Amino acid sequence: MDNKASMESKANAVSRIVEIVTQTAQQQHPISLPDLIFHSKIPKPTYHRLVQQLDEEHFLSTDSRGNIYPGTELKRIALNIHSYNEKRACVQAILHGLSRRVDETCGIALPDGNEMVYHERIQTNWPLKIVLPLGMKPPIWTTASGKLFLSSLAKAQRNKLLNQLPLQRYAKNTQTNKISLEAEFKQIRQRQYSVDNEEFIDGLVAIAVPIYSSEGKFLASLFCHCPKTRKSLDDLLTFLPVLEQTRAKLQQYLTI
Incomplete structure (x- = not known):
């Protein structure tokens, strides 16, 4: 893979992660993974893989029913942004x-x-x-x-x-x-x-x-x-x- 293709691939991965995090953060309550996938154009296997990675890094969390909600790292970032704005x-x-x-x-x-x-x-x-x-x-x-x-x-x-x-x-x-x-x-x-x-x-x-x-x-x-x-x-x-x-x-x- 040449440098241009590599850069495009990385940019695509970042945009998908941002989409998943944004989708999750906009919900007022934990949301099921199938519902999140339904409203996204990201391929289902890719969506599952990215959610798992975000869960492992604590940007997302999963409750006992398998619903997705913002994790501790995402909340920490939100608090820092709020503090910065203040x-x-x-x-x-x-x-x-x-x-x-x-x-x-x-x-x-x-x-x-x-x-x-x-x-x-x-x-x-x-x-x-x-x-x-x-x-x-x-x-x-x-x-x-x-x-x-x-x-x-x-x-x-x-x-x-x-x-x-x-x-x-x-x-x-x-x-x-x-x-x-x-x-x-x-x-x-x-x-x-x-x-x-x-x-x-x-x-x-x-x-x-x-x-x-x-x-x-x-x-x-x-x-x-x-x-x-x-x-x-x-x-x-x-x-x-x-x-x-x-x-x-x-x-x-x-x-x-």
């Missing part, structure tokens, strides 16, 4: 409070491998705004959050990463010199905040503070950005105490 609602409420006080867009960026990704964001209500979509991974040497992340790395790890990056110019103030960037990383570690002074997008300014775990591990950045025509970088920096207060509230929801 945490996310709390995080968004805190970010709403910060955005109202600063009157600008605020959010959280998380490390994703060697990049930072915008994870949560509360958009300002101003007609003029710069929208950076969730999931976006901007060049890490150009943004306040990215430079915070880089400053948290050991120097050898940071140098290895920077050597792999193109360090190209994106805006009029983009830093492309490694010596200058290293000097800025030292400043960021000392003052515990970072800035983007039109380094990623012309006309955009931003500030960010780090969020650490109880062990001192870098977890995320809390950022605020806006068009320079509305607030200068100096204007944003006056809100640093507000960001630091918000960071303390967010800490418990972002622990790993």
